[in-house]
Amino acid sequence: MLDLIWLLPTFPLLGFLILALSEGRLNKNIAGWVGAGSVGLSFAVAALAAMAFLQSGLESHTVPLWTWMSVAGFDPGWNLYLDGLSLVMMLVITGVGFLIHVYSTGYMADDPDFARFFCYMNLFVFAMLLLVLGDNLLLLYLGWEGVGLCSYLLIGFWYDNPENGYAARKAFVVTRVGDTAMAIGLFLLFAQLGTLNIQELLHAAELEWATGSTLPAITALLLLGGAVGKSAQLPLQTWLPDAMAGPTPISALIHAATMVTAGVYLIARTHVLFELAPDVQMLVAWVGLITLLMAGFTAMTQSDIKRILAFSTVSQIGYMFLGLGVGAWSGAIFHLMTHAFFKALLFLGAGAVILSLHHEQDIFRMGGKRRQLPMGFFCFLIGGLALTAFPYTSGYFSKDEILLAALEVEGPGFWLWLGGVVGAFFTGIYTFRLFFVVFFGQSKDHHDATEVKGMNIVLPLGILMVLSLLGGWIPLPLDAVFGHHAGEHHVSALLHGVMIAVPLVGIAISYLIYGTGALPAERIMALPGAKALHRFWRSGWGMDRLYDALFVHPFLWLARINAKDVIDAFYHGLASLSRAGHMLIVRSQTGYLRWYALSMAAGLVLLVAVGVLL
């Protein structure tokens, strides 16, 4: 069975080919079956492979397909590698991916480009599976770029609007900055260790590099560059909120559950390098912590339902990075999985709300929707509780593991823990701010909201609700991958109590401000400096403006002033010079005999003079 995992990426690839080559001629019904069915088949294979893998005793398994190329000792192959980590990833990708595909057959039903949508989606699943199954960094890089391409195509899916195109290009170019760092990391790794096969490379690194030396630090830093780009972490996080321009199922699949967590996967996959570079690993923790706090502040100030969720995603991936940074490898992957459940639920729920309200996305134009949209209400209630780590929901277990591991770090451990707890407080506020504003209070519009129906929408939401609630009890076979047990954490009851209570306090504050109105938001905004701070946070800490000023505008300016290519001016100058010389000599051709005689005489005198003097 394990040898059949090549079927896993093959089904979505076939789906992509069928949808692409039929050029939109398939009717929607068939296109939907092909699109969702291919991922469903993939999930079935993944589930069977998972059972076989668990029974076989968790031995890692390589399935070589063919040699990609072989040049001077550089011989990456199309080889798939299955261990506990790729197993978890492939189950999340095909499982959650399948649910989102099914949901999309309902959500996108009225779109004229239905087939094109599923075409891109299938290509995405194919690329994402190669990313997590590749046994070498080049194949991983292929998947990495492939998911970036699909992300670009799907963000700009509704291409009529130039803003969508801008968001799509921004996503691609910003992540490409990180990708380029990663590519350089690949060059360096190959130059130093002579292979890009991940397991061989990690083994060689352990043998040849001393902990704390320069080379592992540089390579880890370069890989981290790729990871922060893909996973929208500081300083390359600016593309993700704009990426919400794509259809909502895309936001759920690519920009919440799978692709944006690829950076977490990359670091976990190459964790040996990071363990050899403790400083860089600590940097990962700080990047995660600062990102999660900054995004938390910003999420509290947004009014677009999808942007709130987008910043929340940035913040939650920050927790995963924090986990990676403090060595809670399994905890980070655990949070990756639970986050995939509840964030997919929230996005798909948001999609249902948006669709029911005729494409209204501003939460302050909603209000009081719990009776009209009961399904949306439960999505956000359950998803929101999991997101705020309400005890015994899925998010509670995974966040707990990360924060407890942070506490055990020598040195800055307490501060990392405290930052995480503060972030959890913000999470409570912004999540339930959204919840109360949308579902409680007075209805602020005149929409005749009728909730979207259909099993293809309701069923995936129902399954995701169950997973969001109970997903924390799923045991992950990661110990063999990371080479240690996620042992029991010993922590005082007080600290643990704080961790449980803080998000609840956040929810309570949210309730006071937005639920009852006992603490009106206007009064907070009236505080000195509150407005400016609000504007600053809302703009994402001014990062977009900063990058525009630092990179975009100078580049555009340079391009504009040199559109004609200054080097060409040199050749034009040469041409003008020879033309001028030509004109000069033309003038000497006067036609007067005495002028010619005079110049001959003068020339003769000159020549003789030169001869005599030399």
Next chain:
Amino acid sequence: MILPLLIGLLFLGGLLAWFSERINPVWPRWVALGALGLELLLMLGLLGASPENGWLAEYNRAWLPRFGISLHFAADGLSLLLLLLTAFLGVIAVGSAWNEITERVGFFYFNLLWTLAGVVGIFTALDLFLFFFFWEVMLIPMYFIIAIWGHENKFYAAKKFFIFTQVSGLLMLVAIAVLAWFHYLQLGFFSFDYFDLLNVRMNRGMEMWVMLGFFIGFATKLPSAPFHNWLPDAHSQAPSAGSIILAGVLLKTGAYGLIRFAVPLFPNAAAEFAPVAMTLAAISILYCAKVAFAQADLKRLIAYTSVSHMGFVTLGVYAWNELALQGAVMTMLAHGLSSAALFMLAGGLQHRIHTRNMHEMGGFWGRVPRMSAVAMFFSIAALGMPGLGNFIGEFLSLLGAFQANPLLTIVSAFGLIFASVYSLWVMQKVFQGKYAGDAFDGGGLRDLDNREMAFYAAMMLGLLWMGVYPQSFLDLSAPTLQALLDGELGQSLTGVARP
């Protein structure tokens, strides 16, 4: 015997195409297609040849024995790959000219086939005099293609192309003559034969000067900054078929020249010069990508991106290790297909809506989805998407270059970011956004027909093949490149009697 036959076939096909116009103006394109199809078949036959001393085919007859000039042709794996590319893109060029060229049809196909004959000569000539002869044969018909069938500013562009190529060719001619003279001084007889000239020794300064003559000749053709300025004009003015041959094939003669001649003939000077050449490569990659982004003329933009991509070739060649050289060769092949396809698309658009100005385009996806999808494919190929040929080329080139010069490699790698900026910008301006129906003559905007689609599909499959299983190509060029690296180029099979 096969190699002169390949060249003769094109010369003859050209003449035939010219004269057949008198019988029926539809004939020349069929004659050209037939000649190129046959050419392609003959070349494919060479794939099965068993190499002797590394050479798949060789032909050597005395030509001007007094000066040691001979008709010496030979093809190894590297030549054969480029020959296949030439014939393949020749067919594509005929396909793109099929309906586009309506005036003086016979003379057009004559020029097309004669240019290609020159290119085939360049890729097989192992006598430097003969090589230079074909260098000129390639140039003059291309001059006519631009000057006669070009667009609004064709005379300027054709002249610029001619002067740049001619001046740089002159430097190369001088360099060849000096090299032959040194051979005479050292061995007492003239020879222009490649294998003989490989053994010429010169002092350090002289070697550098002669090498520079070759380098400027090839770098102008490639082109590399700062010798690139003929290219944007030539491309924007040439008819589509001319652009396809220019970008897909003619530029590769420069790269081939660097690999075959400029480095092996002057190993010491080339090694000393490598940092300069790699710097020029990095400048080409970044600077021309930036200039490309600023262009409003679609063909001009693609022309600048060509210069940028060819920078990876220069980088790879001067890194001079197997990875980098393989990267350079793969880039030549993949860029040959992707740039040809992009020029064909731009030409096709111009044929339909009579403009190349991107500001007058927009939102074409809804009207011409096939063309848009094809454009998307080649754009992402050009920006280096893994799984397609360009990625293999650029990645190997950078991977190898990193071992030779990490700093310049890192600088060059930023070209990957720039490539995504301009490629996606083109997609946005032309195919996405609001439909710009009023800005142009929208009536002519129709989607690709099956004939056009067949040509694009062939190029797409080619790029996919290169991206997914490049080994087929790498295996062909590997023996050549290894021999070049070891400095053991193998000896000629058939020597010519010395006077």
